[in-house]
Amino acid sequence: MGLFPYIVRRLILTIPxxxxxxxxxxxxxxxxxxxxxxxxxxxxxxxxxSIVARYRHQxxxxxxxxxxxxxxxxxxxxxxxxxxxxxRRPVVDDLKQYFPATLELSxxxxxxxxxxxxxxxxxxxxxxxxxxxxLARVLSLIxxxxxxxxxxxxxxxxxxxxxxxxxxxNGQLDRSIDPPPVVTGLVVVDALLAGNWTALGNxxxxxxxxxxxxxxxxxxxxxxxxxxxxxxxxxxxxxxTARAKGVHSASVxxxxxxxxxxxxxxxxxxxxxxxxxxxxxxxETIFAxxxxxxxxxxxxxxxxxxxxLGVALLTALIFVILNLVVDVLYAVLNPQVRLA
Amino acid sequence: MSLxxxxxxxxxxxxxxxxxxxxxxxxLALRPSMPAHAASNTLLVARDISDGxxxxxxxxxxxxxxxxxxxxxDTLVTYNGTDTAHPVGDLATSWKVNSDGTVYTFNLRKNxxxxxxxxxxxxxxxxxxxxxxxxxxxxxxxxxxATNIKALDKYTVQITLGAPDVSFxxxxxxxxxxxxxxxxxxxxxxxxxxxxxxxxKAESFLDSQSAGTGPYKMTNWTRNSQxxxxxxxxxxxxxxxxxxxxxxxxxxxxxxRLLVQRGSVDIAMxxxxxxxxxxxxxxxxxxxxxxxxxxxxxxxxxxxxxSVPLSSKYVRQAVRYAIDYDGILKGLLKGVGTRPNxxxxxxxxxxxxATNNSxxxxxxxxxxxxxxxxxxxxxxxxxxxYYTVGATVDGVAIDPLxxxxxxxxxxxxxxxxxxxxxxxxxxxxxxxxxLPMILYNWGVDYADPDDYAGPxxxxxxxxxxxxxTWDSKxxxxxxxxxxxxxNAKRVALYRQVQQTWLDESPWVGLVxxxxxxxxxxxxxxxxxxxxxxxxxxxxxxx
Numbered sequence: 080m081g082l083f084p085y086i087v088r089r090l091i092l093t094i095p096x097x098x099x100x101x102x103x104x105x106x107x108x109x110x111x112x113x114x115x116x117x118x119x120x121x122x123x124x125x126x127x128x129s130i131v132a133r134y135r136h137q138x139x140x141x142x143x144x145x146x147x148x149x150x151x152x153x154x155x156x157x158x159x160x161x162x163x164x165x166x167r168r169p170v171v172d173d174l175k176q177y178f179p180a181t182l183e184l185s186x187x188x189x190x191x192x193x194x195x196x197x198x199x200x201x202x203x204x205x206x207x208x209x210x211x212x213x214l215a216r217v218l219s220l221i222x223x224x225x226x227x228x229x230x231x232x233x234x235x236x237x238x239x240x241x242x243x244x245x246x247x248x249n250g251q252l253d254r255s256i257d258p259p260p261v262v263t264g265l266v267v268v269d270a271l272l273a274g275n276w277t278a279l280g281n282x283x284x285x286x287x288x289x290x291x292x293x294x295x296x297x298x299x300x301x302x303x304x305x306x307x308x309x310x311x312x313x314x315x316x317x318x319x320t321a322r323a324k325g326v327h328s329a330s331v332x333x334x335x336x337x338x339x340x341x342x343x344x345x346x347x348x349x350x351x352x353x354x355x356x357x358x359x360x361x362x363e364t365i366f367a368x369x370x371x372x373x374x375x376x377x378x379x380x381x382x383x384x385x386x387x388l389g390v391a392l393l394t395a396l397i398f399v400i401l402n403l404v405v406d407v408l409y410a411v412l413n414p415q416v417r418l419a
Numbered sequence: 420m421s422l423x424x425x426x427x428x429x430x431x432x433x434x435x436x437x438x439x440x441x442x443x444x445x446x447l448a449l450r451p452s453m454p455a456h457a458a459s460n461t462l463l464v465a466r467d468i469s470d471g472x473x474x475x476x477x478x479x480x481x482x483x484x485x486x487x488x489x490x491x492x493d494t495l496v497t498y499n500g501t502d503t504a505h506p507v508g509d510l511a512t513s514w515k516v517n518s519d520g521t522v523y524t525f526n527l528r529k530n531x532x533x534x535x536x537x538x539x540x541x542x543x544x545x546x547x548x549x550x551x552x553x554x555x556x557x558x559x560x561x562x563x564x565a566t567n568i569k570a571l572d573k574y575t576v577q578i579t580l581g582a583p584d585v586s587f588x589x590x591x592x593x594x595x596x597x598x599x600x601x602x603x604x605x606x607x608x609x610x611x612x613x614x615x616x617x618x619x620k621a622e623s624f625l626d627s628q629s630a631g632t633g634p635y636k637m638t639n640w641t642r643n644s645q646x647x648x649x650x651x652x653x654x655x656x657x658x659x660x661x662x663x664x665x666x667x668x669x670x671x672x673x674x675x676r677l678l679v680q681r682g683s684v685d686i687a688m689x690x691x692x693x694x695x696x697x698x699x700x701x702x703x704x705x706x707x708x709x710x711x712x713x714x715x716x717x718x719x720x721x722x723x724x725x726s727v728p729l730s731s732k733y734v735r736q737a738v739r740y741a742i743d744y745d746g747i748l749k750g751l752l753k754g755v756g757t758r759p760n761x762x763x764x765x766x767x768x769x770x771x772x773a774t775n776n777s778x779x780x781x782x783x784x785x786x787x788x789x790x791x792x793x794x795x796x797x798x799x800x801x802x803x804x805y806y807t808v809g810a811t812v813d814g815v816a817i818d819p820l821x822x823x824x825x826x827x828x829x830x831x832x833x834x835x836x837x838x839x840x841x842x843x844x845x846x847x848x849x850x851x852x853x854l855p856m857i858l859y860n861w862g863v864d865y866a867d868p869d870d871y872a873g874p875x876x877x878x879x880x881x882x883x884x885x886x887x888t889w890d891s892k893x894x895x896x897x898x899x900x901x902x903x904x905x906n907a908k909r910v911a912l913y914r915q916v917q918q919t920w921l922d923e924s925p926w927v928g929l930v931x932x933x934x935x936x937x938x939x940x941x942x943x944x945x946x947x948x949x950x951x952x953x954x955x956x957x958x959x960x961x
Contacts (some may be wrong), residue, residue, distance in 0.1 A: 086861075086958065111844065112844050112847055112848065113841060113843035113844045113847060114843060114846075114847040115843070117843050117846040117847045117850065118842065118843035118846070119472070120557050121480045121558075121862070121864070122559050122846075122861065122862070122874075123864050123874070123879065123880070124480065124556075124557045124558070124559070124879070125558055125850065126560070126874070126879075126880035127919065128561065129555060130555055130557070132557055133555045133616055134556070155662045163474060165477070166642065167472050167473055167622070167874070168623070173642075176641075176642065177643070182791070184453045186543045207961070217620060231672075232673055232674075235674065235677065236677065238466075239677075239681075240677050240680075240681055247678055247681070247683040248669070248671075248674050248677075248678070249465075249667050249669065250645075250667070250668070254461075254463065254645065254665050254667060255461075338897075355576060357919065363670050364670045364671050365673075365674060366674075367644075367667070367668050367670070367671075367674070369641075369642075369644045369668070373469065373643060373670070374643070377469060380841055380842065380843065381843060382843045385679045
């Protein structure tokens with residue numbers, strides 16, 4: 080079937096998926112014996128029935144569950160995700176504040192992972208069992224197995240604390256620099272749009288270490304997958320034919336080989352991007368990066384139902400869209416694939 | 420089939436690697452120079468500000484809010500540093516209490532201006548307090564006892580309580596009683612009428628800037644990122660030392676320590692005990708510890724429906740004698756902390772150091788075993804102890820404390836099954852009276868012994884959770900102490916309360932934590948304020 084109808088159909092199918100997610104998240108979060116009142120009111124306030132009653136009423140907690148769910152879906156259809164019990168403001172505002180920071184960090188991390196992982200994987204496959212291969216595999220192993228918080232802390236200590244090469248772990252921008260006007264919420268992009276080169280440089284400098292730390296795991300996997308996939312492809316007959324025809328060896332590897340071998344890597348990159356976008360709590364903690372990971376963790380612990388549902392929805396939406404993008408890329412890269 | 424080097428020369432690979440390395444390192448060399456920190460006259464404070472929900476004194480009840488409000492708002496009375504026994508006037512120059520402790524009359528300081536220049540009058544006080552009451556949110560219990568709040572004239576405020584409550588003056592020092600500029604707040608939708616809970620719209624305004632008389636004003640709050648305070652040029656007291664104070668969000672204690680050690684921040688407020696140890700020998704920083712008024716305690720049910728053995732007061736006494744308090748304080752906490760004899764913190768009226776020492780129970784395993792035998796449990800028994808997984812309370816890690824208690828109680832035959840849960844789950848079950856035993860904590864609301872005696876005696880909320888409702892004699896003593904204007908009599912009554920607790924209550928007071936604040940060596944004038952966990956920065960200068 081054509082590409083465009085396929086995309087449209089997939090997008091329409093997203094809606095039942097999202098509704099299903101809200102139902103599941105709603106049921107599960109209410110099944111946990113945590114009470115948002117307990118989590119958000121002080122102990123003395125909890126002993127005052129009038130305060131508790133007013134609080135419950137304010138957040139609709141005194142309604143039966145099905146009614147609460149219906150109100151929620153009704154609000155959702157208007158783009159209203161409710162009011163967060165722990166931040167006391169619309170969940171949409173919370174997500175609008177925190178998600179761009181995560182988007183910035185995750186995109187940078189994914190780009191780094193691809194920029195380092197793919198060439199490393201190619202080198203490893205081409206120089207199989209020789210030094211580049213061994214180096215690549217060791218690096219990949221280190222990336223996969225090193226805990227993120229360790230990498231972050233040690234990276235901070237060495238590169239910032241001792242050698243002063245990188246900035247202090249205080250978020251996206253130094254406090255003394257005026258932030259660029261918010262357009263997208265991604266400081267790097269906003270600085271670029273505003274032509275504020277000081278802010279741009281400073282933001283990139285702040286982004287470097289957290290993105291690298293976050294990229295390590297994904298880089299490791301991408302290296303391995305690229306290597307394995309390319310090795311499989313390079314023994315195919317058509318590669319032998321290309322070489323026999325006298326095609327230049329770099330072109331054989333990259334244009335003929337990698338183009339097919341890259342497909343599993345792309346699938347992986349898409350899924351990794353999704354998991355990066357759902358929040359990198361540990362990285363955000365260490366580098367004071369104001370992203371969605373910390374938000375999700377905090378609100379989950381405080382039984383903040385609207386926020387929990389908001390994050391679940393956002394994450395589901397991200398994965399659905401990424402899956403679609405990956406599937407379409409598949410078809411584009413490999414015309415033999417039929418989109419059904 | 421080999422894919423080897425003849426087609427893809429090694430030198431090319433090495434060459435490209437060298438180029439890549441050169442690019443990276445030149446990038447690092449060309450990095451923007453690190454801007455001078457603390458540009459001009461700014462105080463940089465590293466703090467975990469993620470608990471901040473709102474900065475509106477009518478709604479807030481989180482530590483971060485109290486920290487900010489202690490610098491941006493003034494209250495009628497306040498405390499000097501750690502002396503929480505004697506309130507001193509802040510916006511009030513003097514006050515009178517009538518003979519039965521129900522009517523408080525305050526004379527306001529004249530010529531006080533809010534940060535925007537508006538003059539302070541009694542109407543602002545009345546507005547702020549009525550709003551606090553009628554918003555009926557988290558902090559409203561502080562003023563629930565007031566039946567009438569009015570301005571007698573431009574500079575006199577009178578508050579009438581429905582029943583005598585001597586602790587009210589202490590409550591007035593709380594940050595929630597910060598006085599708001601009524602004109603400004605009303606202009607942004609603030610109301611003090613009885614329907615304020617639904618009609619008031621000023622919270623989002625007060626979340627973006629303060630409307631107080633304090634030495635600083637809040638000009639920016641970006642959640643989970645930073646809070647910016649600027650000097651208030653209209654402050655009536657000594658000029659604030661800094662142009663700006665910036666609280667920058669940092670959750671990781673390890674990073675906070677590195678930040679203050681390197682001088683990237685001036686003050687670090689959440690450095691844990693473990694992280695602070697090596698700092699004691701670092702000449703670049705100063706480690707300050709201060710007594711909080713919070714408590715970490717063990718609670719046992721008194722009802723047979725939850726635990727037959729624990730319903731015996733002798734078993735509960737046995738538990739008190741079994742715990743290795745010294746091991747907890749010296750081993751786990753490295754001496755950073757104090758131990759209350761029961762549930763009134765040391766230093767509070769009614770529990771000064773001498774009283775506390777005279778009432779302290781020490782570990783005595785023989786006595787504990789004898790008590791178990793007396794109760795009929797020389798064979799021991801099994802029960803579950805709940806606690807909050809991964810929690811730290813004022814820097815004290817709860818998981819190791821729970822294990823320690825499990826260990827101690829095993830010495831007298833009590834087998835503890837540890838049940839770590841999320842805080843919201845624990846609290847819900849605790850309040851629903853479902854738990855046999857829980858390791859929990861109490862945060863100070865105001866600096867008066869009634870904030871402890873009330874809740875933890877029959878009639879109080881926590882007491883009810885453990886079915887501790889049956890001792891009406893104790894309830895009477897607590898009520899008397901709450902209404903007596905005679906301090907000496909109160910001290911005597913609270914002594915009785917503590918003795919009764921030690922005899923029969925569900926409670927074992929374990930730790931009164933100390934907060935750790937790390938200062939850069941150039942910071943001067945810092946005074947630890949227990950009610951804000953050290954967040955009051957008014958006296959700080961460089």
